[in-house]
Amino acid sequence: MARLPEYLRALHNLAETGHETISSEGLANAAGVNSAKLRKDLSQLGSYGTRGVGYDVGLLIEQIEYVLGLTQRRAVALVGVGNLGHALAGYDGFATRGFRIAALFDADPGRVGEEINGLVVRHIDELPQVAADESIAIGVIATPAAAAQQVADQLVAVGVTSILNFAPCVLSVPPGVDVRKVDLAIELQILSFHEHRKASLTAFPTTGGSALTALPNGFVVTESQEAIGT
Amino acid sequence: MARLPEYLRALHNLAETGHETISSEGLANAAGVNSAKLRKDLSQLGSYGTRGVGYDVGLLIEQIEYVLGLTQRRAVALVGVGNLGHALAGYDGFATRGFRIAALFDADPGRVGEEINGLVVRHIDELPQVAADESIAIGVIATPAAAAQQVADQLVAVGVTSILNFAPCVLSVPPGVDVRKVDLAIELQILSFHEHRKASLTAFPTTGGSALTALPNGFVVTESQEAIGT
DNA sequence: AGGCGCTTGTGAAGACGTGCACAAATCGCG
DNA sequence: CGCGATTTGTGCACGTCTTCACAAGCGCCT
Ligand SMILES: NC(=O)c1ccc[n+]([C@@H]2O[C@H](COP(=O)([O-])OP(=O)(O)OC[C@H]3O[C@@H](n4cnc5c(N)ncnc54)[C@H](O)[C@@H]3O)[C@@H](O)[C@H]2O)c1
Ligand SMILES: NC(=O)c1ccc[n+]([C@@H]2O[C@H](COP(=O)([O-])OP(=O)(O)OC[C@H]3O[C@@H](n4cnc5c(N)ncnc54)[C@H](O)[C@@H]3O)[C@@H](O)[C@H]2O)c1
Numbered sequence: 001m002a003r004l005p006e007y008l009r010a011l012h013n014l015a016e017t018g019h020e021t022i023s024s025e026g027l028a029n030a031a032g033v034n035s036a037k038l039r040k041d042l043s044q045l046g047s048y049g050t051r052g053v054g055y056d057v058g059l060l061i062e063q064i065e066y067v068l069g070l071t072q073r074r075a076v077a078l079v080g081v082g083n084l085g086h087a088l089a090g091y092d093g094f095a096t097r098g099f100r101i102a103a104l105f106d107a108d109p110g111r112v113g114e115e116i117n118g119l120v121v122r123h124i125d126e127l128p129q130v131a132a133d134e135s136i137a138i139g140v141i142a143t144p145a146a147a148a149q150q151v152a153d154q155l156v157a158v159g160v161t162s163i164l165n166f167a168p169c170v171l172s173v174p175p176g177v178d179v180r181k182v183d184l185a186i187e188l189q190i191l192s193f194h195e196h197r198k199a200s201l202t203a204f205p206t207t208g209g210s211a212l213t214a215l216p217n218g219f220v221v222t223e224s225q226e227a228i229g230t
Numbered sequence: 231m232a233r234l235p236e237y238l239r240a241l242h243n244l245a246e247t248g249h250e251t252i253s254s255e256g257l258a259n260a261a262g263v264n265s266a267k268l269r270k271d272l273s274q275l276g277s278y279g280t281r282g283v284g285y286d287v288g289l290l291i292e293q294i295e296y297v298l299g300l301t302q303r304r305a306v307a308l309v310g311v312g313n314l315g316h317a318l319a320g321y322d323g324f325a326t327r328g329f330r331i332a333a334l335f336d337a338d339p340g341r342v343g344e345e346i347n348g349l350v351v352r353h354i355d356e357l358p359q360v361a362a363d364e365s366i367a368i369g370v371i372a373t374p375a376a377a378a379q380q381v382a383d384q385l386v387a388v389g390v391t392s393i394l395n396f397a398p399c400v401l402s403v404p405p406g407v408d409v410r411k412v413d414l415a416i417e418l419q420i421l422s423f424h425e426h427r428k429a430s431l432t433a434f435p436t437t438g439g440s441a442l443t444a445l446p447n448g449f450v451v452t453e454s455q456e457a458i459g460t
Numbered sequence: 461a462g463g464c465g466c467t468t469g470t471g472a473a474g475a476c477g478t479g480c481a482c483a484a485a486t487c488g489c490g
Numbered sequence: 491c492g493c494g495a496t497t498t499g500t501g502c503a504c505g506t507c508t509t510c511a512c513a514a515g516c517g518c519c520t
Contacts, residue, residue, distance in 0.1 A: 002416075002420055004419075004423070005413075005415065005416040005419040005420060006416065008419070009398055009399075009415075009416075010400075023466085023467065023468090024467075024468070024469095025467085030400070031400065032400040034508075034509065036469095036470095036508080036509060036510070036511090037507085037508065037509075039467090039468065039469065039470085040469080040470080040507095040508090040509095042468095042469095043468085043469055043470075047468080047469075049467075049468050049469080050467080050468080050515090050516065050517090051466080051467050051468045051469080051514075051515045051516045051517090052465080052466050052467050052468080052515070052516040052517055052518090053466085053467070053468090053516070053517070054466095054467065054468085055468090067423065067426070068419050068422050068423045068426065069422045069423055069425055069426025069427075069429070070419065070422060074418075074422055074425065076418070083316075083317045083320050083321060084317045084321070086313075086317065087313045087314045087316065087317035088414070090313050091313060091314070091414070093398065093414060093415050094415070094418075097415035097418070097419065098415075098418075098419065098422070099415075099418055099422075137422070137425055138418060138421050138422070138425070161425065161428060162421035162422075162424060162425050163421075164414075164417050164418060164421060168239055168323065169239075170240075170260070170261065170262040176428070178421060178424045178425075180417050180420060180421060182412060182414070182417060183235075184318070184321070184323060184394075184412070185235065185239075185323050185324070185327035185328075185329075186232075186235040186236065186239075187394050187410050187412060188304075188306070188324075188327070188328075188329055188368060188394060189234075189235040189238070189298050189300065189327065189328065190232055190235060190410060191368050191392035191393075191394060191408055191410060192298050192299045192300060192304055192328070192329075192367070192368070192392075193234070193297065193298045193299055194392060194408045195299055195304065195367055195368070195391065195392050195408075196297070196298065196299025197299075198391060198406070199299070253496085253497065253498090254497075254498070254499095255497085264478075264479065265479095266478080266479055266480070266481090266499095266500095267477085267478065267479075269497090269498065269499065269500085270477095270478090270479095270499080270500075272498095272499095273498085273499055273500075277498080277499075279497080279498050279499080280485085280486065280487085280497080280498080281484075281485040281486050281487090281496080281497050281498040281499080282485070282486040282487050282488090282495080282496050282497050282498080283486070283487070283496080283497070283498090284496095284497070284498085285498090
């Protein structure tokens with residue numbers, strides 16, 4: 001499940017604040033989900049709760065970390081040490097959440113050799129050698145969109161089977177390779193959509209029956225239109 | 231729909247490469263989705279396709295931008311000009327995708343006054359005044375997790391109803407306020423989970439011959455494990 | 461020992477998303 | 491003008507996810 005990491009983060013917070021056990025209600029609250037959903041998720045891992053008491057925080061952390069494959073600290077290769085890449089390279093969230101930045105790569109000779117956070121930027125052509133030494137589990141792409149596909153191909157070629165892509169484009173990869181995408185503009189546009197919807201609703205406070213977005217061509221407001229789900 | 235921004239990006243690409251019309255198949259391909267799903271999505275906006283021909287790229291861009299509320303360039307306030315905040319402030323993807331960074335805020339007096347990309351960092355206490363001048367549509371939180379809730383409260387207090395949160399924590403906001411979250415570590419952990427799953431599968435080669443070459447660490451896990459859906 | 465309150469785990473029902481498959485509609489061409 | 495090629499729009503079925511509601515289990519207190 002994609003919610004396990006969220007539970008894990010909440011559990012770590014709880015552990016730091018001294019909680020030994022936690023009820024599904026409390027954990028669901030901390031993770032921002034429904035308690036029934038959380039119980040169903042956790043029951044998939046096995047039954048690690050005690051009725052009448054709750055879940056053992058430490059044990060649950062262990063279990064989730066095992067299922068997520070965080071028992072080994074996975075090596076991450078970051079490609080594209082530009083604006084965003086610098087921020088990522090300097091981010092301590094990698095280390096504290098089970099990952100290790102193993103190498104930084106860039107194509108710009110001007111950037112190669114630069115040291116960031118104790119790591120030296122290497123040229124992208126050195127990727128095969130580095131991959132031979134270190135077993136790279138995950139590749140992160142922070143290059144411009146135009147270069148992303150090429151970088152993805154290079155990562156796949158050296159055996160990387162998981163890619164996190166920050167470039168706003170779709171990557172095509174062979175089966176067996178997982179790609180996740182983070183696109184800031186898409187997040188903003190989704191928020192903008194909700195803003196627009198909220199504005200339309202308050203502008204025409206009808207009975208509030210069916211929520212209907214406004215008209216395309218700037219036509220008269222009396223007309224109504226289908227709502228679009230989230 | 232959350233897929234509309236993806237379609238929009240693909241459409242802009244198509245427009246730049248000179249396409250006047252595009253079939254659902256072609257657009258679905260460019261956006262990485264099923265063509266039936268895409269047609270169903272677009273049909274929710276109204277019928278802007280021509281059977282036997284496809285969709286008019288320009289018209290469709292207009293329609294989607296309208297529905298997403300991108301006809302006006304929305305003002306974004308960025309709070310927390312640290313490691314990540316710098317990268318975001320210098321990102322041109324805001325401007326090219328329908329947004330405008332209206333103001334930068336930070337609580338550190340040492341950062342206040344710094345100029346980034348033509349914008350001056352202001353103290354977070356000035357937020358009410360700035361919000362009075364500019365109509366801020368979206369707030370972006372790039373502060374440490376410990377400060378995120380407080381910043382969210384401040385944003386809500388000045389009338390912001392959409393928040394993009396980069397801090398790894400859950401925000402509680404009053405109803406009517408939308409929050410979207412971007413958590414890098416969660417993305418990595420989901421990838422790690424799939425890695426773990428793939429490793430378990432290749433460790434016990436049943437019959438299927440996948441094209442994967444190198445074995446993982448030759449690690450043998452005697453314990454079998456439940457498969458968990460994505 | 462027994463009862464009581466609390467919490468888990470799960471069955472069932474409903475909502476939702478997805479993809480197939482096909483009728484309807486449009487264009488181009490002879 | 492008519493026909494075939496092409497593509498949209500959508501009914502339908504199916505699987506997944508979500509939520510409610512409740513029985514079963516556990517610990518504590520009397
Ligand atoms: N900056 C942000 O806040 C932000 C936010 C969201 C998404 N993004 C996306 O992240 C990507 C990077 O953004 P940025 O602002 O850091 O851009 P940038 O131009 O500052 O950095 C890009 C880096 O990639 C390197 N590069 C180019 N081609 C390469 C290749 N083939 N192999 C290896 N390295 C290569 C460049 O030398 C440069 O250092 C872009 O696709 C952008 O759209 C950025
Ligand atoms: N750096 C990354 O690549 C990255 C990636 C993903 C998530 N994040 C998250 O983004 C957040 C910021 O990360 P960072 O690396 O930029 O941290 P950072 O410490 O470099 O920057 C945080 C900034 O927020 C400011 N700040 C603190 N409290 C504030 C307040 N109450 N009001 C206004 N500003 C305040 C600080 O002065 C500082 O400038 C963190 O929550 C981090 O977990 C960072």
